[in-house]
Each structure stands twice: as C-alpha cells, then as structure tokens.
Amino acid sequence: MKWFVFALLILLEFAKADETDPSGKFLLYSDIQVANRTESLLRLRNVPIVRYKFKYDSLVDRYQLGIIGPDAQKYFAESIEVVPSKTFTSKDRSKAPTVVTNFPVVDKNVLFMHGLVALQELIFRYEALSAAIDSAETDASKRKDELLAIEKRITSGVSAQSKTKLEIAQKEAELALKQAQLDAQKAEEEMLLVQRELEHEKEMVEYEANLVRERMARQEELERLNNEQVLKMEKELAEKRELLARETNEALQKLRQTQSSELEQQKLEHEKEKIRVEIDAKAAQKRIQQEMELLKMRTQSKLDTERMITGIKTISAQVSRIVSEIFAKPKQVAIVTGIILGLIALYYVFKELFKLLRQYVQSRIGKPSLVRETSFTYSIVPHFIANYFSRPEELSSSRKMLEDAFSNIILSSEDKQRVVHLALATRNTKQSDAPFRHVLLHGSPGTGKTLIARRLAASSGMDYAIMSGGDVAPLGEDAVSQLHGLFQWAARSRKGLLVFIDEAEAFLAARTSVAGAGSGDGASSEVHIRNALNALLYQTGTPSHNFMLILATNRPQDLDVAVLDRIDVSIPITPPALPQRLELVKLYLNExxxxxxxxxxxxRSVLSKLFGSTRGVRYVTDDCLSEPVLHRIAAETEGFSGREIAKLFIAAQYAMFLAEKSTLTAEILLETVALKVEEHHIKRGNFAQLRTAEHAVDGKAPADASAPVNRKVKAKK
Structure with a gap:
C-alpha cells in the first residue's frame, strides 16, 4: 500500500487547510461541487509535457521540463492569469530589468490540484481492480471445492455417464480456473500498470514540486538581487543627487559670498572715499576757521594788551596816589588793618555757630543720614501732657494683641514663641520704665528679621529706626559723629526708639582683623570702621531707657566679642520648615x-467686555491652586527662605504674562519652580565655596550662619 501512503503524504503536504469556525461550517468558500476526477485524469493523460528554453530565463541555455503556455491554455484554461506587467532580470546584470506587459502567468497551484484529482481517480480504480481480483479468487476457490466434491462422488462408484459428466465438469472447472487465472494475471498486469503509472505520476509530482521549489528559490534570489540592485542604484542616485545639490549649494554660497564680499568691499571703498572727502573738506574748513580765529585772537590780544597796559598804568598811578596818602596818615593804616582782621575772625565764628546750630536742629527734629526708615516724628507737645494721655494696657490684653500682631508672620512655632515673649517683655519693660535689653537676630538671609523688628517696635509701642551696617564705612571719619548724632536723636523719642541695624557684621566685625591691617587707604578705612565700632560700644556700654538695639546678621560668628557682650537676648531665625513653606506658598501665590x-x-474696559476681547487679561487655572500642586511646591522648595519663595512667585507672575493666552497652568508653574530650585542650588553651592575659601584665608573653620552665638575669642598676641 505504498502508493496509498504516498498519496496521503502528498495530500497532507500540499493541500491547503480550510479555515472554519468553531461550529465546523465553511466561512471562506461558496458553491462547493465535487471535482470530476475522470476529466482531470483525461486532461493529464492528453496534455503534452515538453522540454523547452525560456526567452527571459536568468540562466543561459537552460532546458526546462514542464507544460508551456499554449498547452496550459488549451487543457487548463483556468490556470492562466494575464498580469499587466512582469519584470524579468536581465542575464547581463549591468543592464536594466526587462518589463513585459500583458504577460500570461500559469498558476501552478491549479495544475497541482488537477494532479491530485487525477491521483485520486487512479486510487479509486486501483481499489476497484483489487476488489475484482479478490472476487475472482473467491469464485475459483468455490469451484475448486465443488470439483473435489464431484471427484469424491465419482470415486465412490458412479456410472460411466456420470464419469463423462464429471470429466466435462472437470474440464469446465479447469477452463474456469484458467479463465480466473487469466483474469487474475490480467488484473495483476493492470495493477502493475496502475502502480507504474502511480510511480510515474509520483515522480512527475516530485519533479514538478522540486522544479517549483527551485524556480521559487531562484525567483526569490533574483528578486532579492534585483531589489538590492535597485536599492543600490537608488542609493547611488540619491547620493549623487545629494552630492550635486551640496556642490550646487556650496557653489551658490561661494558665489553669494564672493558677490557679497565684493559688494561690501565696494561699499567700504565708497564709504572710505566719502569719509576722506568729508575729512578733507572739514580739514580745509577747519584750517580756514583756525586761521581766522588765530587772526582774530592776535587782533584781540593786541587790543587786550594795549588795554591792559593802559589799565595797569592807570591803576598803578591810583595805587601810588592812595599809598602815598595813607602813609601820609599812619593812624588810618592801623584802622584798616584792624577792620580786615575783625572781618576774618567774624567769618570763622559764624561758621562754627551755624555748624553747631545745624547739629542741634538736626538732633532735635531732623532724621540722621544713617537712618533709612523710621516711624519717629518730633512732637512739640510737652512730656507730661503726652504721658498723661498714654495709658498702659493690661498684661492679658497685651498678650492677645501681640499674638494677633505676629499672626501673619510665618515662623516656626518655637521661633514665633520666642519673638512673642520678647515683644511682651519689651512692652512690660517700657511700661515699668526699666532699661531696654539689646537683641541679636541671626539666621539665613530672607528669613524676615527686618519684618520682625518692625512688628516688635509697633507691638511694643515704640518708635523704630532702620539702618544698614554697610552705610557706615562710606562715611569715613564722619562715621563717629553720625553714630553719636543717631543716639542723641534717639534720646529725643518719648516712646523709646528701637534701633535696628541690618548687616551688622559690616562694621561690627571682630577687631582682630583690623589690628593687622597695612598702610594706605584700606588701612585708613579699617581705622574709621574701628572708631565707629568704639563709638557704638560707648553708646551701649550702660543700660538705656531711651533706645533698644536690635542687630541682624547672617554671620554672628564674625561679630566682635565686645558687641556680643552688649547683647542680652540672642534669637536664631531658622529657615521655614515644610508647614511654614506651605503657608508662604499659599500667601505669595495669592498675593x-x-x-x-x-x-x-x-x-477690563466696557468695550473689551462688549466685544469679548481678552487682551491684557490674565488667568490662573484651578490646578495651580490644588492642594497636591501646593504641597509639591512646598516640598521642592526645601531650604528656601521667605524672600526666595516670594521671588519664585514673582517669576511665576512673569511666566503668566509670557504664557499662551496669558494663562498660568500647573505645568508652567512647576517648570518655573524647577528653574528656581536649580538656581537656588547653584547659588548655595557657590556661597558654600565662597565661605570655605574665606575661612581658608582667615585660617578658620566654616561655621553655620544660622547657628546660635557661641563664639570663643582668641587673645591678641
């Protein structure tokens, strides 16, 4: 049954699987009919299979075995498909591929399926022949059994007539047996013929399959080579085009540059010529003017000289006459000399008097030049009247008032508690007429030290005056008198004056750094600063009932030891923590x-609202005000001071102005925050390097500016 196994293998290898749904019903085909096996076998038997050469074959002088187009059109018309164009690779690779229009293509799947149908017909015929042979063999066996039975009856004594009939029956049985043998032999021959035909068909199918595979492989290889060649040619063509375009652009660029340089050179030459002509004309005009001026000056000089000689002669004659008259009377000479000396003395006396008067008036009603901002104004009301109408408040109401006064100042709970206690103590000190205590506020820049000083003065019922330590050095030797004038002016305040000195380390630094100063202008400036420091130490050497001194610095370790000795209370102002930063973010975002x-x-104007114009209108999306965004900004601004957070939202304001449709979104806001955070880290990094370098020069270890004052003073050698 080799032929049957082979047929099944061919069917399993080449038959296309039908796509069916889960229910088993066909989805892709319609009008399904049973194939006519006899017709397919007849077509395959009659179609000629020839050897031929193909005109557009990629191999030279190669013979192929198969069915040519006209025979396929005659016997298998449904296998022919005419394509609009067919491309064949030329035998010479350097030539372009050949394109044939309206080319008939033989569908080998159709021929293959006809071969399968014919093979199925041969299988059916083989099965029928096998059944006929089996039936003939069964009949012969039955007749042989009958013949043996007859022979047994003959041997048992039948008559001669029966023997004759037996012989006739035996001969007929032999003839039937011979006929069955002939039929069996004929069936075997037909079976061998069918088997040979099947083997031949198998070889043909295998050969056709091999040819198809080889042809498909060669076709794929040729198509691949053709595609590679086409791609290579296209790439080379694109490279050539790009190179040509680049060369053209370079040539055009060079030509433009050459023309531009020539034009610029011509313009330059023209400008040079124009300038040279103008210079020559101006020079000629100037020479003429100079000659005229020179002539005029010579004439005027001659006239002036003559006039001067005449005047000198007249004055000398008058002076000689007056001198002769004066010396003729010596008493008049003494009177004139006394009058001149008296006028000179009166000039210097009045100059000093006016200077003293100006200082007195300034100390009484004027503001010293060192003070940048103050709430103190001079009043002409006597002290006893002003004191009569000012009544001290109760302690409980003062505490509540102070808590309300500092409620909108965003500090940590510990820092706010210290500041409120200081304000309450200062208020009670003023009411009990006790001496004021001097305070040091130290911490990072922008943490609100100036705002705390203002609010402390207002809540304590005192006047305040704000000055900067950097304003002292430019005054030079006048700094001492200005400081004394400041404290004399402070003594005139009836409420008591809170003197706030920002950047106190600018002139209150340790005097050890001044002692080693060299000569020159720098040494002179250091001496003036040291004198100003001594003046402040003189004014704060004893407890005062007139003023309270508050120093603010971010470098408390640089202050002089004598200044630190004058300090009664030291309050560190720490950078805002996460809850305080969240409050600051909400405050400055809203502001x-x-x-x-x-x-x-x-x-918006009425016309803008009428016509729907949004020009100049700003918008803020709701996601900018959401709690997640605000918490994220507060978390990302770790280490920021209050001033830096305020500047961050000023930058967000400018981002809103520049945004599309003047709308600030959460994305734009977070981008601005990220930019400011990066700037903060860069500034802090540079500041840390600067501080390290300064302390390396001074021979000191870097200290934290926000740390409490705990400084050891080195003894002078």
Missing amino acids: HVVKVANQSQQS
Whole structure:
C-alpha cells in the first residue's frame, strides 16, 4: 500500500487547510461541487509535457521540463492569469530589468490540484481492480471445492455417464480456473500498470514540486538581487543627487559670498572715499576757521594788551596816589588793618555757630543720614501732657494683641514663641520704665528679621529706626559723629526708639582683623570702621531707657566679642520648615499671581467686555491652586527662605504674562519652580565655596550662619 501512503503524504503536504469556525461550517468558500476526477485524469493523460528554453530565463541555455503556455491554455484554461506587467532580470546584470506587459502567468497551484484529482481517480480504480481480483479468487476457490466434491462422488462408484459428466465438469472447472487465472494475471498486469503509472505520476509530482521549489528559490534570489540592485542604484542616485545639490549649494554660497564680499568691499571703498572727502573738506574748513580765529585772537590780544597796559598804568598811578596818602596818615593804616582782621575772625565764628546750630536742629527734629526708615516724628507737645494721655494696657490684653500682631508672620512655632515673649517683655519693660535689653537676630538671609523688628517696635509701642551696617564705612571719619548724632536723636523719642541695624557684621566685625591691617587707604578705612565700632560700644556700654538695639546678621560668628557682650537676648531665625513653606506658598501665590489675575479681569474696559476681547487679561487655572500642586511646591522648595519663595512667585507672575493666552497652568508653574530650585542650588553651592575659601584665608573653620552665638575669642598676641 505504498502508493496509498504516498498519496496521503502528498495530500497532507500540499493541500491547503480550510479555515472554519468553531461550529465546523465553511466561512471562506461558496458553491462547493465535487471535482470530476475522470476529466482531470483525461486532461493529464492528453496534455503534452515538453522540454523547452525560456526567452527571459536568468540562466543561459537552460532546458526546462514542464507544460508551456499554449498547452496550459488549451487543457487548463483556468490556470492562466494575464498580469499587466512582469519584470524579468536581465542575464547581463549591468543592464536594466526587462518589463513585459500583458504577460500570461500559469498558476501552478491549479495544475497541482488537477494532479491530485487525477491521483485520486487512479486510487479509486486501483481499489476497484483489487476488489475484482479478490472476487475472482473467491469464485475459483468455490469451484475448486465443488470439483473435489464431484471427484469424491465419482470415486465412490458412479456410472460411466456420470464419469463423462464429471470429466466435462472437470474440464469446465479447469477452463474456469484458467479463465480466473487469466483474469487474475490480467488484473495483476493492470495493477502493475496502475502502480507504474502511480510511480510515474509520483515522480512527475516530485519533479514538478522540486522544479517549483527551485524556480521559487531562484525567483526569490533574483528578486532579492534585483531589489538590492535597485536599492543600490537608488542609493547611488540619491547620493549623487545629494552630492550635486551640496556642490550646487556650496557653489551658490561661494558665489553669494564672493558677490557679497565684493559688494561690501565696494561699499567700504565708497564709504572710505566719502569719509576722506568729508575729512578733507572739514580739514580745509577747519584750517580756514583756525586761521581766522588765530587772526582774530592776535587782533584781540593786541587790543587786550594795549588795554591792559593802559589799565595797569592807570591803576598803578591810583595805587601810588592812595599809598602815598595813607602813609601820609599812619593812624588810618592801623584802622584798616584792624577792620580786615575783625572781618576774618567774624567769618570763622559764624561758621562754627551755624555748624553747631545745624547739629542741634538736626538732633532735635531732623532724621540722621544713617537712618533709612523710621516711624519717629518730633512732637512739640510737652512730656507730661503726652504721658498723661498714654495709658498702659493690661498684661492679658497685651498678650492677645501681640499674638494677633505676629499672626501673619510665618515662623516656626518655637521661633514665633520666642519673638512673642520678647515683644511682651519689651512692652512690660517700657511700661515699668526699666532699661531696654539689646537683641541679636541671626539666621539665613530672607528669613524676615527686618519684618520682625518692625512688628516688635509697633507691638511694643515704640518708635523704630532702620539702618544698614554697610552705610557706615562710606562715611569715613564722619562715621563717629553720625553714630553719636543717631543716639542723641534717639534720646529725643518719648516712646523709646528701637534701633535696628541690618548687616551688622559690616562694621561690627571682630577687631582682630583690623589690628593687622597695612598702610594706605584700606588701612585708613579699617581705622574709621574701628572708631565707629568704639563709638557704638560707648553708646551701649550702660543700660538705656531711651533706645533698644536690635542687630541682624547672617554671620554672628564674625561679630566682635565686645558687641556680643552688649547683647542680652540672642534669637536664631531658622529657615521655614515644610508647614511654614506651605503657608508662604499659599500667601505669595495669592498675593503675586491670583490677585494680579483677578485685577486684570476686573479692570477690563466696557468695550473689551462688549466685544469679548481678552487682551491684557490674565488667568490662573484651578490646578495651580490644588492642594497636591501646593504641597509639591512646598516640598521642592526645601531650604528656601521667605524672600526666595516670594521671588519664585514673582517669576511665576512673569511666566503668566509670557504664557499662551496669558494663562498660568500647573505645568508652567512647576517648570518655573524647577528653574528656581536649580538656581537656588547653584547659588548655595557657590556661597558654600565662597565661605570655605574665606575661612581658608582667615585660617578658620566654616561655621553655620544660622547657628546660635557661641563664639570663643582668641587673645591678641
């Protein structure tokens, strides 16, 4: 049954699987009919299989075995498909591929399926022949059994007639047996013929399959080579085009540059010529003017000389006459000399008197030049009247008032508690007429030290005056008199004056650094600063009932030991923590962004509202005000001071102005925050390097500016 196994293998290898749904019903085909096996076998038997050469074959002089187009059109018309164009690779690789239009293509799948149908017909015929042979063999066996039975009856004594009939029956049985043998032999021959035909068909199918595979492989290889060649040619063509375009652009660029340089050179030459002509004309005109001026000056000089000679002669004659008259009377000479000396003495006396008067008036009603900002104004009301109308408040109401006064100052709970206690103590000190205590506020820049000083003065019922330590050095030798004038002016305040000195380390630094100063202008400036420091130490050497001194610095370790000795209370102001930063973010977002947007929307003109114009109107999206965004900003601004957070939202305001449709979104806000955080880290990194370098020069270890004052003073050698 080799032929049957082979047929099954061919069917399993080449038959296409039908796509069916889960229910087993066909989905892809319609009008399904049973194939006519006899017709397919007849077509395969009659179609000629020839050897031929193909005109567009990629191999030279190669013979192929198969069915040519006209025979396929005659016997298998459904296998022919005419394509609009067919590309064949040329035998010469250097030549372009050949394109044939309306080319008939033989579908080998159709021929293959006809071969399968014919093979199925041969299998059916082989099965029928096998059944006929089996039936003939069964009949012969039955007749042989009958013949043996007859022979047994003959041997048992049948008559001669029966023997004759037996012989006739035996001969007929032999003839039937011979006929069955002939039929069996004929069936075997037909079976061998069918088997040979099947083997031949198998060889043909295998050969055709091999040819198809080889042809497909060669076709794929040729198509691959053709595609590679086409791609290579296209790439070379694109490279050539790009190179040509580049060379053209370079040539055009060079030509433009050459023309531009020539034009610029011509313009330059023209300008040079124009300037040279103008210079020559101006020079000629100037020479003429100079000659005229020289002539005029010579004439005028001659006239002046003559006039001067005449005047000198007249004056000398008058002076000689007056001198002769004076010396003729010596008493008049003494009177004139006394009058001149008296006038000179009166000039210097009045100059000093006016200077003293100016200082007195300034100390009484004027503001010293060192003070940048103050709430103190001179009053002409006598002290006993002003004191009569000012009544001290109760302690409980004062505490509540102080807590309300410092409620909108965002500090940590510990720092706020210290500041409120200081304000309460200062208020009670003023009411009990006790001497004021001097305070040091130290911490990072922008943490609100100046605001705390203002609010402390207001809540304590005192006047305040704000000055900067950097303003002392430029005064030079006048700094001492200005400081004394400041404290004399402070003594005139009836409420008591809170003197706030920002950047106190600018002139209150340790005097050990001044002692080793060299000569020159730098040494002179250091001496003036040291004198100013001594003046402040003189004014604060004893407890005062007139003023309270508050020093603010971010470098407390640089202050002089004598200044630190004058300090009664030292309060560190730490950078805001996460809860305080969240409050600052909400405060400055509302102040610098939301209020500006609301004001721009409310200030729209009537025409803008009528025509729907949004020019100049700012918007803030709701996601900017969401709690997650605010908490994220507060978390990312770790290490920021209050001033830096305020500047961050000023930058967000400018980002809103520049944004599309003047709308600030959460994305733009977070981008601005990221930029400011990066700037903060860069500044802090540079500041740390600068501080390290300064302390390396001074021979000291770097200290934290926000640390409490705990400084050891080195003894002078």
